[in-house]
Amino acid sequence: MPPPRAPRQAASPSLSARVRPELFFVGxxxxxxLGPAFAVxxxxxxxxxxxxxxRILSAGLVFALWRRPWRAWASSGPAERRTVVxxxxLLALMNASFYLAIDQLPLGTVAAVEFAGPVLIAAVALRSVRNLAALVVAVAGVALLAEVSLSGSPLGFAFAIINMAxxxxxxxxxxxxxxxxHLVGIDGLAMAMLIATVFALPIGIVDAVPAFTDPLALGxxxxxxxxxxVIPYVFDQLAMRRIARATYALMVALLPATATVIGVVVLTQVPTPAEILGVALVIVAVALHRDATPEINIEKGNR
Structure with a gap:
């Protein structure tokens, strides 16, 4: 009589499923x-x-080779396609306005302005006093980060506000x-980036032409x-799959703080004591916030 079969073990979760979504957001x-700091x-x-x-073109080519998103596009419906288009x-316009803003304003200032839109998203979905307190602390921290730099080109601020929206x-x-x-997660992102490349073509192709005869600039x-x-948007999708939208919006308060630190390291934009306090308040706010929404399994649909 043959020995009994060992019970089949459930497939172990992938690495992305084992990593806390907050870590993806930090990444x-x-x-x-970091990329825009070098772009400056x-x-x-x-x-x-x-x-x-x-930037958009190179990301689109990477995604095309990696994901081949047209396969997911072929199996998707009209509603998914409209959202991705x-x-x-939006990605084309957002990148253009962001670069025009950081060309005229400090990176940390643009990041602080950028945070205003997510604040509204987080405020609309408030469900507890604790999260309200977290939002208030986050806004205070970002205000400190912005206060010391609210001067400069009016046109730069106009582009920063457009980028914020x-x-x-x-x-x-x-x-x-x-x-x-079907067009889920990274596949949807990949298709959107290819579409963004087409949308941004008339905006940036003329200014990009010199790079094609300058290998250093092109590289x-x-x-x-x-x-x-590529890297941050992929991390966004891995985090968003398991984090409520309002929670993600609140965590965006980390971006001005991160921008300030990177501004120090890459651009030698030294922070003041007020900016250092602002970074500390942002970290406290993110630690204070609690997401009541259960995590969603990220394995389904992400091929």
Whole structure:
């Protein structure tokens, strides 16, 4: 008589499922401004819109080779496609306005302005006194980060405000795509980035042309695309799949703090005591916040 079979063990969760979603967000926050910090250094060789388009193009090519998102597109429905097309257009405009803003304002200031949109998203979904307190502390921290730099080009602030509104839209659409059935998560992001490349073509192609005869600038712009649009946006999708939209919006308070630190390391923009206090308040706020929404399994749909 043959020995009894051992019971089949359940498949072990992937690495992304074992990592806390908050860690993905921290990784996103670091790269969200590390790439643009290096992009500022590229402005001596290329105009901001040229850098923006090369960033989008290089990210789109990486995603195309990695994910081949047209397969997910073929199996998706009209509603998913409309969302991804809208997201692609938003990504094109958001990147363009962001680069025009950081060309004229300190990186930390642009990040602080950018936080205003997510604050509204987090405020709308408040469900507890604890989370209200976290939001207040976060706003206070970001206000300290912004207060010391609220001077400079009015046009730069105009672009920063446009970028703020678009970034709020990014959170809403990216969170929706993370819950899609077919164009889900990274596949939806990959398709949106390819669409963004087309949308941004008339905006940045003229300013990007000099890079094609400058290997150093082209290589640097490609690296900016990977560090600014591939790594952080992928981390965003891995985090959003398991974090409520309001919680993610509150955690965006880490971005101005991260931008301040990266501004020190890369651009030698030394923070004042007020900025250091602002960073500390932001960290306290994120630690104080509690997400009552249960995590969603990220394995389904992410091929």
């Amino acid at each position: 996103s926050a670091i790269f969200h401004y 250094l590229l402005f001596a060789r290329l105009e901001p819109l040229g850098v923006a388009w090369l 809208t997201w692609g257009g 678009l970034f709020a839209g990014y959170i809403v659409l990216a969170h929706r795509v993370s819950r899609h059935r 640097a712009a490609t690296a900016v695309g990977v560090t600014s649009s």
